[in-house]
Amino acid sequence: MPDVGDVVTARLSVAPSDGTTLATLIVTAPDGMPSLPVVTRVEANGSVWTAPVVYSLAGVWRLSWTVTGTGASVEHELVSVAPAPGAPGSGRVYATxxxxxxxxxxxxxxxxxxxxxxxxxxxxxxxxxxxxxxxxxxxxxxxxxxxxxxxxxxxxxxxxxxxxxxxxxxxxxxxxxxxxxxxxxxxxxxxxxxxxxxxxxxxxxxxxxxxxxxxxxxxxxxxxxxxx
Incomplete structure (x- = not known):
């Protein structure tokens, strides 16, 4: 489980795929704010697409992949993100x-x-x-x-x-x-x-x-x- 502040590489395997395949990713934060579509890069084997994701809030994130061309599909993934270790909570805390x-x-x-x-x-x-x-x-x-x-x-x-x-x-x-x-x-x-x-x-x-x-x-x- 990632923590707030983690930068991860999201991955999507596409099969079959060829030169017409294109994968994009929209990341929706727990507050409901979606990112702009990110054009991901394809790894050397031609079937795994990747994109960087920065988890800035604790909660459940939604990763939505859209694949066009060969292998066209829509894939969704939910990722649970924990607060940063040691992060202070809300309210008064009287001791460290x-x-x-x-x-x-x-x-x-x-x-x-x-x-x-x-x-x-x-x-x-x-x-x-x-x-x-x-x-x-x-x-x-x-x-x-x-x-x-x-x-x-x-x-x-x-x-x-x-x-x-x-x-x-x-x-x-x-x-x-x-x-x-x-x-x-x-x-x-x-x-x-x-x-x-x-x-x-x-x-x-x-x-x-x-x-x-x-x-x-x-x-x-x-x-x-x-x-x-």
Whole structure:
């Protein structure tokens, strides 16, 4: 699977083909914007046509080939493109992967950027939205001690997910009725919610970080919401 920023060579095999064969390519980005037709070049064997493609957005791209002359056809290909590794997500993120590495005293996971973004969003919705502290126009804390405490809290949540082996709540989702051969497994439907997972809980260390004595009146905790 290519990543955003990758430059790849799209290829199309045409058989039969001869001197009348011509292949062109239109590339449609995930936002629906198609490129102008690209006249591709033919490789030495005379049957494989190629064209450069630059993947500038994450999502599903459509490659549409049109062949005229001998071997005339229309071919379509869908290509799934991942975000660039380590690319920041949307919303506020209160800690970096360096912060996480220092907090863990260990190398972070390769998906640490996503985990920090998820933990920041979770704490935003369930804790920080009910707190009082000074922020800038982007909603980030302006006091260095508050920023450090929130950053440690986010790292604590990521560390908790590492301990429980789940960051989404999927482990708390059970099953209603499942049949495997002659074996039937059952579970009460009322207990299949992802809320059952420890991943949906606020890590105990989060509260320790946000209630640190050095914060004094810089950060005041309010009534905490539920869900995220």
């Amino acid at each position: 992967t360096t912060d996480l590495a220092n907090y863990l005293h260990a190398a972070p996971a390769l998906d640490a950027g996503r985990l920090l973004a998820d933990a920041s969003r979770m704490l935003d919705a369930r804790i920080l939205a009910y707190c009082w502290y000074d922020t800038d126009d982007a909603g980030l804390p302006t006091d260095a001690l508050v920023a450090a405490a929130i950053g440690r809290a986010v790292c604590a949540q990521v560390a908790w997910w590492g301990e429980v082996g789940d960051s989404t709540g999927a482990a708390g989702v059970g099953y209603g009725s499942v049949a495997i051969g002659s074996v039937n497994l059952g579970r009460s439907v009322t207990s299949v919610s992802g809320d059952d997972s420890a991943a949906r809980q606020i890590a105990p260390q989060v509260w320790d970080e946000l209630r640190s004595s050095d914060l004094h009146d810089k950060l005041r905790l309010g009534a905490v919401g539920v869900g995220w």
